Structures are given as structure tokens and as C-alpha cells.
Amino acid sequence: MARRIIFPRRGEVALVDFEPGSPAPGEVRVATRYSLMSIGTETTILHARYASDSHFARMFSFPQIKTGVQAVGRVEAVGEDVDEFQPGDRVFMRQAHGSHQVLPAAACSRVPAAMDSRQACWAGLAKTAFRAAWAAPFVRGGHVLIIGAGPVGQMALRWAHAARCATIAVADLADFRLGHARRGGATRTFTGPVTDHRDAIGALFEGGGPPVTVDTTGNAEVFRQALSVTARYGKVVLLGDTGYPGRQCLTSDLMTKGLTVQATHDSHDRDGWTQRRIDRLFFDCVRRGRFELRGLITRVFAPDDCAQAYALAESDRGTALGLLFDWSGD
Template sequence: MRWGSLRALAVVFRERGVVALEELEVPEPGKGQVLVAVKYSLISPGTEVAFLHGLPNTPRRYPQRPGYSAVGEVVMVGEGVERVEVGDLVCAKCPHASLALASEQAVMRVPEGVDPLDAVFFELGAIALQAVRKARVEVGEPVLVLGAGLVGQLAAQLARVAGGVPVLVADLVPFRLKRALEFGADHAIDLSQVALREGLTRALGRADVPVVIEATGSPEAVASALEIAARRGRVVLLGSTRGTTVVNFYSTVHRKGLTVVGAHVSTLPSLDSLPGWWTERDEWGAFFRLLRYGRLKVGHLITDVVEPERAPEAYEWLARERDRHLGVIFKWE
């Protein structure tokens, strides 16, 4: 089938702090490519808000197209595509738009029975999964997750799946901590009310913890993660840090024998999974299995499903109203 010239609506960061919905031309899929009519796309709050406002460790180049987590129906396939076919419901690692052109490698069929609104969390699920996998959580071991944003919420659930006991979550926003306690966390530490060490002591009877997953992206939180990690503990840096962290490596890392692991998803192998280092596609598959068998829940993380025309509002919510908004999804149908 040949459709000729195709037009799509897309979210665009026109310049620093400016969000717009624009019409773009989309080419037909070439060799190894897939065209997806998007149903839903999920905002990745930490990354996209940081890129929008040009925070440290972001490109600061505009215009740019945000987003990397969508679900939709395959409407065209290019030459040589074998994994999916027209009519399939797929997840697609692509920007926010009504039509998405992606490589076959960047899409995966959504298993039967999985709600598309749950499936759209596939990429954030994979990001959290690879971080927890790198933490090497042992059954019965306490785990602390710093930050109760989307990836922190997912990491807390996955730490519990991995056998972490108890799982603690620390954040400044009570609304987010309540969600964490409802699904996965055993203890919540409200950092707007209590210092981190005091909160740990109340929950564990000790002021340190063997596994810390840092999911805030705050430079100060990275320093805190290193300080409260126990001797011979592990600290996994899941959040992308937006600034420079000042650390006394002798006292917080060297003398305690800490293992510190960077867990950016771009470090994953591209072809074959290894113990502790799965490919991104294998992590997607694991995410869907966890959903299907009820080990992972994401529906409670959705606070807003909005039309793309409300994109400027949506990013403002996530930047300014963290006590009300968490999982924001664009509905493109």
C-alpha cells in the first residue's frame, strides 16, 4: 500500500521553556522501518522537563522533539520487516506524535490482554528494571529508593519483586509517597518532615542501608545516597543527574568499600543479554511478563490522560505541581 505524503501532529520544544503542537511531514517507512498510528504516549517527567528547561547535562538545542514511550497500531511496514505486521498493537520507542516512524528494532508487539494504557510504560519499566538488576538485590535485603517519581515508583515495586525486604522510599512529596506505599513500598520517609538518617533509623533501627537506588536526578541526593549506604553496600545511579555532585570519595566510597553503578539505559548491550546486563528489548519483554502475571502494577501511577493540545499545560503540571500530577499520558486517537 502506498499512501503518498503523510502528515502528523507532534509535540515540539520550540525553544527553552516553550512547548508547541506542530504539523510535520512523515515519510513512508523504508527498509526495516515501521509506521505506527499512535494511540497513547507517556511523558517521562524527569528527562523531558529537564530537556525542556535546559537543565545541566541536557543538550540545550532547540527545536527538539521529546518523548520515547508510545503505543499504537502498525499501519505500514517497510521492506524486510518480520517481527510485526500491519494491524499489530505495538509499543514504540519514538517521540510524541500521532504518527511515528521507527526502526523494527524499536518496536515490539504488545502481548494479548495487556491494556495499552499500561503498555505505554514499557520504556520507563525497562529503565527501572535494568537499574534494579544492576543492584543485585539479595532476598531479604533492605533496599532504599530515593525519589518517588515514575521510575522511582517502578524501581520500588521491582526491588520487592527481586526479594528486597523491607523496601523503603524517600521523597519530599507526600502524594507520591502514598502511591508508593499502596504498591510496593514497605516504608515511606517524608523528607519534608524528617531527615533521611532519622527516617531510616525509625524504620530499620539503623541509619544505613545495604542497597540504595538513587532515582531523583538531584546532585545533592547522589551525595546522600553515598553517605547512607552501608559498608560494602551498593549504590545504583538510576536518575540522570542535573548538576555536579561534590563528594568526599575517601569517607563515603573508598573507606566503606562501596560499589557504585551507573545505570543509564544507553549502557545496555545491543545484541545479547548477559547476567545483570539484559538488552533493552529483553527488558521490554520482562516488563510485559511482569504486567501479565500481576507482579507489576502501573495503572495507579496514571494521574492524567489528556489531548495533545494540552501539552504546554502538561509539562507545566509536571514542573510545578508535583503534589498532584505523576503519570501524564497523551491520547492521540
């Protein structure tokens, strides 16, 4: 029997049996090996930390069956009309935490033979962060400040490194996260709120602040801070997905400095940048050494320990980066 992680009620985590079924035409059945937690989004959903008129409230309710968004596994069976995959192929998929998945073949990406399966799981959050790389955009010789060095922030700064940005400044409250940021390509890091480092940030960006600031936190106060430190005529990219959008308020910096605010979301497939296209680019960047992922998996859990995993994600944000479920025993 297959198993999956669900949120039966607010604040509760459970591992339950289910029957995934057989693949229909155009579908594949995949046995999951690893699935990676999207810490911010999943804990927001688990604890219902969102306003009643937010898109979270429209998309999620309890019992919540869909609890994750990225996994790697091997194809077990294929439906009719599927010719690009066969049993045994290793694939990445944007699917929930579960031992087995049945999904359209078109929603899978082939994982290169040399790619580590654990590292391949980062393709999901890498796609989310790529939206900021597109919106900024990150360019060779460019300059960017990234606020938040959590899982999405780690992926965002690595896209900036892959694009060969000249200045990649990263701010976070946790030194542990900033250590991983430096290993991933950050050229300068700041511990604490960016407003505590206003002079140093201004000096780093030739006195005017960053021309591009990426807020990966979804925190209303951080949004105000991002507006305050960004350079005149600069751009603030909102990548963090808040559950309380009504709390993210504009400040006078928007008008006085002529700022642009660009919101971007994982679902924004623009200019042909689909999941598969971004996956291919991500895998290639990893192969060429432009996307350093070593050490980002900080804990591996058996599915039976799922409640412990989510408790850790909630209690120790400073050191919980890559929380992985290992489904090899299922």
C-alpha cells in the same frame, strides 16, 4: 497530516504538523494511541537545565524535535523484509510524542493482547529503572532504599517488589507519591530527606543503614544524603540523570565506609538486557500481578493541550506521576 510535540525554544512547547513518510525496508509506520511523558528528563531538556559540558548539552538543542521516549500504537504499514509485524498489530516503541512514527521494526515490541495500552506505555520508564535492578542487584530477600518516588522511582520499587526483596524502603518529599509507592510494594516509606530519618532507617536495616541505596533524583544534595545513610561496604546506585554532574560531589563516607558507587543509564544494554528482553519481562510481571500499575496515570491530555501538560509537570511535581497524551483524535 501527522502532528508532533516539539520544543521550538527554551521553555516553549508547540504542536506542529509534519510528514512522517513511508516505511523503508525493515521499517514500520505506527499510528500512536498514547505517549507517556518522562517528566524529569523532558522538563530538564525543555528548560535547558544542564551544564554546557554535560551529555544533555551534547545531545539536545533547540528547536528540539525529540520530546518523548515511550508510546504505544498500532502498525499502519510495513516495509519490505518485515515479517514479524503486520497492519493492526499493537506495539510499544521508544519514540517521541507524535501522532505517527516511522521506525525500524526491530525497535518495536509487541504488546500482549490482554495488556492495557495506557499501562503498556510504562515499559519505557520500566526499562530505565531496570538498570538499577541489574546494578544493585535486586534479589529475593534483599534490602534496598530507593530515594525518589517519581515515575522512575515508582518503576524501580516495583522491580524490587517483583524480585521479592524483603525490605523496600522509599523516601520522597510528597506523601501522594509515597501512597503510590506503598501500593506498588514499598514495605516502608519516609516523607522528607532521608537524613531526617537517619535513626529510623538505621533501625529498619538492623542499625547499619541500607546495603543498597538507589538515588533516582539526579539531585546533588540527595547524592550526598545517599552516601551518608548507606551501610558500611554498601552500594549507592545512581539512576537519576542529572544535568549538572559537577555538583554531585563525593563525601568522606565513600572512603570511611568503603562504599561503591554504581552509575547506570537507560542506554546501558549489558548482559543481554536489551529493550525487547526487558519489555517481555515487564509485560510478564504485569500479567502475573507482580507489577502494580493501577492509578499511576494521573492526567490524560489531548495533544492540543501540550503546553498545559508541561506547565503542570513543572508546577506540581508532587502529584504529577503519569502524564499521558491521547492521540486517538489524530
